[in-house]
Amino acid sequence: MTRVRRWLPGLLLVMPSIIAIAVFVYGMLGWNFRLAMTDRHDEISEGSFVGLENFVTLWDQKRWGISVDHAIVFTVVFVGGALALGWLLAFLMEKGIRGEGTFRAVYLFPMAISFVATGVVWRWLMNSGQDERAVGLNRLFDSLGLDFLQWEWFRNPDWGMAAMAIPAIWQMSGYVMALFLAGFRGVPEDLREAARVDGCTEWQVYRHIVLPLLRPVTLSALIILGHISLKVFDLIVAVSGKQIITDVPAVFMWVAVFDSHDPAKGATIASYIVLAVSVFVIPYLVWTLRKERRP
Amino acid sequence: MTVTETPAPPARAEDPGGRARRRAGRARGIRLALLVAFLVIFLIPVYVLLVTSFKPLTEADPGRAWALPEVWTAQPWRVAWEKLAPGIWNSVLLAVPGALISAVLGSMNGYVLSKWRFPGADVLFTLFLFGMFIPYQGVMIPLVQLLVKLNEVTQSLTGTPGVFYGAIPGLLLAHVVYGIPICTLIFRNYYVTIPDELIEAARVDGAGMLRTYRSVVLPVSGPAFAVVIIWQFTSMWNDFLFAVFLTGPQSWPTTVMLNNIAGAQTVPYSQQMAAALLASVPTMIVYVLLGRFFMRGLMAGALKG
Numbered sequence: 001m002t003r004v005r006r007w008l009p010g011l012l013l014v015m016p017s018i019i020a021i022a023v024f025v026y027g028m029l030g031w032n033f034r035l036a037m038t039d040r041h042d043e044i045s046e047g048s049f050v051g052l053e054n055f056v057t058l059w060d061q062k063r064w065g066i067s068v069d070h071a072i073v074f075t076v077v078f079v080g081g082a083l084a085l086g087w088l089l090a091f092l093m094e095k096g097i098r099g100e101g102t103f104r105a106v107y108l109f110p111m112a113i114s115f116v117a118t119g120v121v122w123r124w125l126m127n128s129g130q131d132e133r134a135v136g137l138n139r140l141f142d143s144l145g146l147d148f149l150q151w152e153w154f155r156n157p158d159w160g161m162a163a164m165a166i167p168a169i170w171q172m173s174g175y176v177m178a179l180f181l182a183g184f185r186g187v188p189e190d191l192r193e194a195a196r197v198d199g200c201t202e203w204q205v206y207r208h209i210v211l212p213l214l215r216p217v218t219l220s221a222l223i224i225l226g227h228i229s230l231k232v233f234d235l236i237v238a239v240s241g242k243q244i245i246t247d248v249p250a251v252f253m254w255v256a257v258f259d260s261h262d263p264a265k266g267a268t269i270a271s272y273i274v275l276a277v278s279v280f281v282i283p284y285l286v287w288t289l290r291k292e293r294r295p
Numbered sequence: 296m297t298v299t300e301t302p303a304p305p306a307r308a309e310d311p312g313g314r315a316r317r318r319a320g321r322a323r324g325i326r327l328a329l330l331v332a333f334l335v336i337f338l339i340p341v342y343v344l345l346v347t348s349f350k351p352l353t354e355a356d357p358g359r360a361w362a363l364p365e366v367w368t369a370q371p372w373r374v375a376w377e378k379l380a381p382g383i384w385n386s387v388l389l390a391v392p393g394a395l396i397s398a399v400l401g402s403m404n405g406y407v408l409s410k411w412r413f414p415g416a417d418v419l420f421t422l423f424l425f426g427m428f429i430p431y432q433g434v435m436i437p438l439v440q441l442l443v444k445l446n447e448v449t450q451s452l453t454g455t456p457g458v459f460y461g462a463i464p465g466l467l468l469a470h471v472v473y474g475i476p477i478c479t480l481i482f483r484n485y486y487v488t489i490p491d492e493l494i495e496a497a498r499v500d501g502a503g504m505l506r507t508y509r510s511v512v513l514p515v516s517g518p519a520f521a522v523v524i525i526w527q528f529t530s531m532w533n534d535f536l537f538a539v540f541l542t543g544p545q546s547w548p549t550t551v552m553l554n555n556i557a558g559a560q561t562v563p564y565s566q567q568m569a570a571a572l573l574a575s576v577p578t579m580i581v582y583v584l585l586g587r588f589f590m591r592g593l594m595a596g597a598l599k600g
Contacts, residue, residue: 009504010411017404017475018419024472025426028434028441035436089333092326105586106334112582112589113575114533116550120557120571121340124347124564135360136343143361170337175593182594223428231430234535238554253432254539267436274433281428289421 029274036267043261054268064269067247070161074248075229078165078172082225083218085169086176093177094184104181107174115171119238122167126153126239154239154246164246168235172228176221183217184210223284227277249273348372348569355563371565372573375556379570382552385463386532386577389548393467394527397474398520404475405482405519406512410494411504420483427476435540438469442541461543469541470531478523481592485519486512518588525585526592529578549574 036054040047058064089107093100110118127136130150134142141149153163187210195205233250240246242255249269257266343361348371350364404423408416442465446457459465489512497507535550542551553574557567582589 007411007413010407011413013411013504014404014407014419017400017423017479020472021423021426021475024434024438024469025429026422028437029429031437032433032435089330092330095323095326097323097327097330103330103334106337108586108590108593109579109582110337111593112529112578114535114550114553114578116533116535116554116557117571117575118340120553120567121344123557124568125340125343129357133357135357139357139360170340174337178590178593227428227430231432233432234550237535237539238557241558250430250432250536253435257436257540263436270430270432270435273430277428277430281425285421285424285428288424289417293417 032267032274033271035263036271038264040264041262043263047264054264055271058265058268058272063244063247063252064249066244067249067252070246071230071232071248073159073161074165074168074232075226077162078168078229078232079222079225081165081169082173082176083221085173086221087180089173089177090180090184093181104174104178107177109174110171111175113171115167115234116238118167118171119235122170123239126163126166128152128155157245160245161248164236164239167239168229168232171235172225176225179217179221180214183214187213219284223281227281230276231273344568344572347564348375348572350565352563352565355565371563371569374566375570375573378556378566379549379552379573382547382549383573385542385546386548386550388463389467389470390528390531393470393474393531394524396467396471397478397527398523400471400475401478401482401523402513402516402520403508404479405484405486406508407504408479409483409486410489410491410507410512420479423476423479425476426473427480431473431536435536439540442468460541462546463542463548466537466541466546466548469537470527470534473537474527474530477592478527481523481526482516482519485516485522489515518591521585521588522592525581525588529581529589532578 035047037049037051038047039045039050039053089103093103097103125136127134127138128151129135130138131142131147134150137153138150141147151163152160154160156163191209192205195209196202200208231250232248233254236246236248236251237254242251242259249272253266253269253273256262256269346361346363349367349369351366351368351370354362354364354366407413408420439460442460445459445465446461449455449457449459459468493511494507497511502510532548533550534548535554538548538551539554542548547555553570556562556570
């Protein structure tokens with residue numbers, strides 16, 4: 001009894017948040033899955049249960065296939081690019097450099113700006129006009145004598161999504177840098193010194209001491225970048241709107257809800273996005289919890 | 296070479312004189328050069344935004360795209376301000392109270408989950424954390440339906456239209472609720488560093504949970520409050536997804552208005568870029584003045600600590 005009296009007030013204080021999370025996160029995820037399993041394809045009908053039919057028929061739609069392909073290309077280029085650039089920046093700074101504060105501040109500031117605002121300038125920079133009609137980066141390449149570098153950017157049918165990843169890399173690699181920098185600095189200097197005394201070259205110190213210790217940071221960065229990538233929405237809308245040429249699942253879902261007025265289809269697409277993210281986030285969270293429990 | 300008490304590391308022993316130091320110096324020079332090059336690349340979009348936003352319409356031709364304005368004009372800024380002002384006001388009404396409410400909730404949750412734990416608190420915390428990673432698309436349609444329903448209920452109960460769907464309070468509710476996980480996480484990780492003995496001492500002195508919170512925990516919570524308020528302010532200000540699903544023309548925040556301005560083919564680049572800069576001013580000020588706290592919020596997002 002006294003034990004209960006000891007922890008009950010705490011539970012009561014957190015109760016509003018527990019209810020809110022239960023309803024707004026888990027309740028609504030469930031509600032969304034249920035909606036995805038009905039034939040409610042307009043705003044008025046009640047919709048009856050059709051099982052996984054929507055999940056299957058979605059693949060018959062050409063636009064869905066295209067948006068999945070786009071999401072894959074975007075994810076590979078964005079996650080790979082941000083990870084590589086962020087790591088490189090951290091690597092260049094980790095031993096300390098004059099003006100480190102300034103460098104960090106500049107690499108990180110894009111994080112504080114909305115994708116919608118950066119989308120405005122990147123749409124201009126990645127304008128597909130070439131030669132006389134060129135503005136943006138194409139114009140810059142042209143005037144630097146690098147006109148062979150001009151291309152259609154996100155309007156390229158095959159690699160447009162790779163171009164779309166550039167603003168996202170610009171926005172997020174500073175964050176990855178900050179994560180890696182904290183990781184690098186967390187490696188005890190004695191450990192490196194000990195390896196050097198044992199005759200390791202600087203390269204071997206990195207290879208065998210520093211990089212293995214950075215693995216948890218890399219994993220965190222991968223998870224964060226990956227889940228941002230799979231639900232990317234603002235950036236695409238801001239740079240190119242609802243065009244099929246840059247369609248991704250999140251934009252397709254928006255179109256399904258607001259333009260096609262098809263709640264069941266919207267819910268199905270949303271369910272796929274949730275599943276894609278859950279597949280790697282849930283194991284990560286479980287792993288984090290286990291690690292914390294270990295003394 | 297003279298006899299030394301401790302043997303020098305082999306790599307250095309092979310290097311007579313200052314060759315090692317010179318090589319280290321050259322490496323540092325290369326690192327610095329690369330960092331400066333990336334600095335310039337990172338600032339290109341800022342240059343374009345600033346330069347274009349001060350150009351009169353007569354200098355809009357592609358040939359002068361990268362040049363400084365010949366005549367500097369504030370006209371695009373004035374037009375952008377007129378178009379964007381209602382959205383900026385809506386964003387202020389959203390982000391300021393929203394960030395404060397989030398901080399209070401997060402602080403209480405973090406306190407309980409770190410210092411006044413109940414059975415199952417760890418599992419509950421993990422269930423909270425999943426809420427941080429869910430793609431919000433997965434809850435958007437039910438959320439819209441619920442807010443529409445709440446509007447109808449309010450209408451039938453009070454006779455006045457509800458302020459849930461298509462209005463700022465509904466958007467604020469959504470941001471506060473989906474902000475609970477990250478705010479709880481930041482406060483919990485911060486409160487873990489308060490020694491348990493302090494809490495226990497207050498308990499022995501007969502202080503209850505709330506009393507302990509007020510007199511022991513709250514006075515040292517300043518930095519965590521700063522981190523959470525900045526984090527929530529920034530994400531509410533910059534959010535586009537919730538805003539585009541939950542608000543209407545009267546309640547559009549800055550990002551939606553900016554997207555409408557920038558999406559229109561008829562709006563000149565100079566005005567678009569001035570609007571984009573205007574929309575970023577509040578979060579940039581926060582970043583410049585309080586970047587240290589902003590950083591900590593970012594790191595918390597990585598589940599570290």
